[in-house]
Amino acid sequence: MAIATPWQQVEARFKDVWGYDSFRPPQDDVIRTLLDKKDALIVMPTGGGKSICFQLPALLQRGVTLVISPLVALMEDQVQELKQRHLAAERLHSALTPFEKRQTLQKLQQNWIRLLYLSPETLLSRRVWETLCLPDVQINGLILDEAHCLVQWGDTFRPSYRRLGAVRSTLLSHKPRGTKLPIAAFTATANPAAQQTICNVLRLQQPKEIKLSPYRPNLNLAVKVVWTPRGRRRTMRQFIQAHPGQAGLVYVRTRKTAEELAQWLKPQGFSVEAYHAGLTSGNRRRIEADWIAGDCQFVVCTSAFGMGINHPRVRWVCHFHAPSTLSEYVQEIGRGGRDGKPADALTLVSEPTGWLDSADKKRWQFFSESERKLKQEAQQLIKSLSATGHIDQVLQQNGKAATALALLHSQQKLIWEDPFHYRLTEGTTSKPGKIYNSIQEIKDYLFSRKCRWQTLLVQFGCTAEANGMQCGHCDTCKK
Structure with missing residues (x-):
């Protein structure tokens, strides 16, 4: 009787858990890379099966794989699905009860968990970090899921992302000699500049880069200019009515709008629910x-x-x-057509002047102004920082200092010696205006007369594929 090869065992586990006979390229290549304990940068379109690429290697090894995830809702969804398959996965976040947190930390100390989902902030919280540093807690790797969030939020709203590059070396200093701790970053939406930032911040070591084009030939893209708030609602309703009984999503930018639209649509006979982070976990799961x-x-x-x-x-x-960024846009339209069959994606946008419907213009101005104020406050705080220090001591003096430290790090004027101790250096100031440029990019896309997919491919660095492209199934090509 022939003895199964290690890879045959991987395939057998894949079929046993997920029910598939074979991998979709490049899933097998990614899985081999992670099992070989190598760093990796993975850029794959939504619906490409990224999660399986790090979940399967984690299940095949003893010890825990840490999955850094940006949203509580995302952690809950992934862990719930894994638990339904009777797999050893857990999550840690602020919405859990103290008892639930203690239970998970106990399982972690006993090396029972194979996949642990947590945010950057939770990873670097005192109790969790102390547990992870215990010599007997075996850690197989660090996965940064939705890695574009490091670029999108790391300099301002989520400064803990900027400290992740010091995690590996510090954890290894507490583990047995010879321990390997590979880091892999996964995203569907990162342009070449964002990819470089991710590699630099995480301090990836000769990472294996596996990148696929974001092009989805089954996604039909369209943008429609609306002139009034009433016209926006009417156009949305007509679009929904053109897809009777078909599953869909309506994206809004505020919780209030989500609730108001759902209440407006229900009396008209639509089967609809509002969903946002303000709902309880139970309600989100039910919806x-x-x-x-x-x-x-x-x-x-x-x-x-x-x-x-x-x-x-x-x-x-x-x-x-x-949306406010192209990354956000590609992420969200990627919910459509994951079965490979045609799906329509329509974006409504105020006419450029915003005279009659200023919703988009005001929102973009708000995000730009918020970013500008945060950076302005950070610049003032920088003047009072000592050359070296501990982040907790700095935060005691000013609760907003974390943003100042993140900004200094992005300007190459600060090094994290470990995730908690910093040292100021003389470096090169990075180019300002990232958020402004991101908003300009989405505006350029929305008001472009070129092929929608060609514009997206250029922005995401796929210039060869974009050259001369006419997809034939976006609104501009159809015209």
């Missing part, structure tokens, strides 16, 4: 289950529904509000 089961046709949602939700038969996606 997701009803939507996937077909008991709810569509969900009016914020970006909390943007990452990790897996419904293969979504036939349409409507952006009631235009």
Whole structure:
């Protein structure tokens, strides 16, 4: 009787857990890389099966793989799915009870958990960090899921992302000699500049880079200019009515709008629910289950529904509000057509002047102004920082100092000796205006007369594929 090779054992485990006979390229290449304990940067379109690429290697090894995830809703979805398959996965986040947190930390100390989902902030919280540093807690690797969030939020709103590069060396100093701790970053939406930032911040060591084009030939993209708030609602309703009974999503940018739109649509006979991070975990799970089961046709949602939700038969996606970045846009339209069949993605945008409907213009100005104020406050705080220090001591003096430290790090004027101790250096100031440029990019896309997919491919660095492209199935090509 022939003895199964290690790779045959991997394939057998894959079929046993997920029920598939073979991998989709480049899943097998990614899995081999992680099992070989190598660093990696993985850029794959939504619906490409990224999660399996790090979940399967984690299940094949003793010890825990840490999965850094940006949103509580995303962690809950992934862990719930893994637990339904009777797999040893847990999560740690602020919404859990103290008892639940203690239980998970005890399982962690006993090396029972194979996949632990947590945010950058939770990873670097005192109790969790002390547990991870215990010599007997075996850590197999660090996965940064939705890695574009490091670039999108790391300099301002989520400064803990900027400290992740010091995690590996510090953890290894507490582990037995010879321990390997590979880091892999996964994203569907990172342009070449963002990819370089991710590699630099995480201090990836000769990473294996596996990159696929974001092009999805089954996604039909369209943008429609609306002139008034009433016209925006009417156009959205017509788009939904053109897809009777088909599963879909309506994206908005605020919780209030999600609730108001759902209440406006329900009396008109639509099967709809509002979804946002302000709902309880139980309500979010119920809405997701009803939507996937077909008991709810569509969900009016914020970006909390943007990452990790897996419904293969979504036939349409409507952006009631235009997103603020192309990464956000590609992430959210990627919910559609995950089964490979055609899906329509419509974005509604105010006419450029914003005279009659200023919703998009005001929102973009708000994000730009918020970013500008944060950086301005950070610049003032920088003047009072000592040359070296501990982040907790700095935060005691000023609760907003974490943003100043993140900004200094992005300007190469600060080094994290470990995730908690910093040292100021003389470096090169980085180019300012990242958020402004991101907003300009989405504006250029929305008001472009070129092929939608060609514009996206250029922005995401796929220039060869974009050269001369006419997709034939976006609104500009059809014209």
